[in-house]
Amino acid sequence: MIQLFRLSKSFGPSTALSDLTMRVHKGEFVFVSGPSGAGKTTLLRLIFGSEKPTSGHILINGINLSRINRSKLDLLRRSVGFVFQDFKLLPAKTVFENVALALQVIGYRRTFVRKRTHQCLKLVGLAEKEKAFPLQLSGGEQQRVAIARAIVKNPLILLADEPTGNLDPDLTEDIMVLFKTINMKGATVIIATHSRELLKGGAQRTISLIRGRIVGER
Ligand SMILES: Nc1ncnc2c1ncn2[C@@H]1O[C@H](COP(=O)(O)OP(=O)(O)OP(=O)(O)O)[C@@H](O)[C@H]1O
Ligand SMILES: [Mg+2]
Numbered sequence: 001m002i003q004l005f006r007l008s009k010s011f012g013p014s015t016a017l018s019d020l021t022m023r024v025h026k027g028e029f030v031f032v033s034g035p036s037g038a039g040k041t042t043l044l045r046l047i048f049g050s051e052k053p054t055s056g057h058i059l060i061n062g063i064n065l066s067r068i069n070r071s072k073l074d075l076l077r078r079s080v081g082f083v084f085q086d087f088k089l090l091p092a093k094t095v096f097e098n099v100a101l102a103l104q105v106i107g108y109r110r111t112f113v114r115k116r117t118h119q120c121l122k123l124v125g126l127a128e129k130e131k132a133f134p135l136q137l138s139g140g141e142q143q144r145v146a147i148a149r150a151i152v153k154n155p156l157i158l159l160a161d162e163p164t165g166n167l168d169p170d171l172t173e174d175i176m177v178l179f180k181t182i183n184m185k186g187a188t189v190i191i192a193t194h195s196r197e198l199l200k201g202g203a204q205r206t207i208s209l210i211r212g213r214i215v216g217e218r
Helices: 040-048 070-077 095-104 110-123 139-151 169-184
Strands: 002-011 014-024 029-033 055-060 080-083 157-161 188-193 205-210 213-217
Touching: 002 040, 014 040, 014 213, 029 040, 029 169, 040 055, 040 080, 040 157, 040 188, 080 139, 095 110, 095 139, 110 139, 139 157, 139 169, 157 169, 169 188
Parallel strands: 029 188, 029 205, 080 157, 157 188
Antiparallel strands: 002 014, 002 055, 205 213
16 A cells, blocks of 8 residues: 655755645555646655655555665565656667566566566567667657566556557557556556546546645545
């Protein structure tokens, strides 16, 4: 479970999040919506531990992120996948290597790494692009590499930041089905988006942010 308690984050004079309290249960599927600048990315980065709150607390399965050291945080992150809004792919590595690396750093065996990496690239429709480099890909293809990298380690928590921003409607639907499948297997999924298209089904819990505050939930 993810618990956020009175969380605030400022960057100098600008406040990205203010006094945010919420919890996401294990196995939940949640959207975080809101206009550009609302604080969606900041919220995901705080949960991932790559940004520290100015005040307040973040508990992941009861572990207070501000009370653990770097190596414990790294350990915790092994079970968290993050689809970055700006992809963060390594330009000098191939598509295959970018995805495989997420498993190699955890120390999985080579045969497993190869099999699982192929499998995930196939899931996002990129089996044919394994040997390409990120800059040889379209924006939507790069985004799908970022998605494959986030799901390859079977994360318990999947944080996805505007994960379909570069995809056409058909691919968007495929990726959402993929996320729902991962969720049904037990992972907690949090998706940040300002896409009305993505939110329009309305069946999922949606937390709306404006200027760093929760302004609604449904
Ligand atoms: N590293 C930073 N330094 C200074 N200000 C920042 C930084 N990161 C975020 N902010 C500010 O915090 C606010 C929230 O930014 P954030 O990136 O979380 O918004 P967002 O909801 O993800 O927007 P978008 O939909 O455009 O991705 C913005 O006003 C932004 O300028
Ligand atoms: Mg953002």
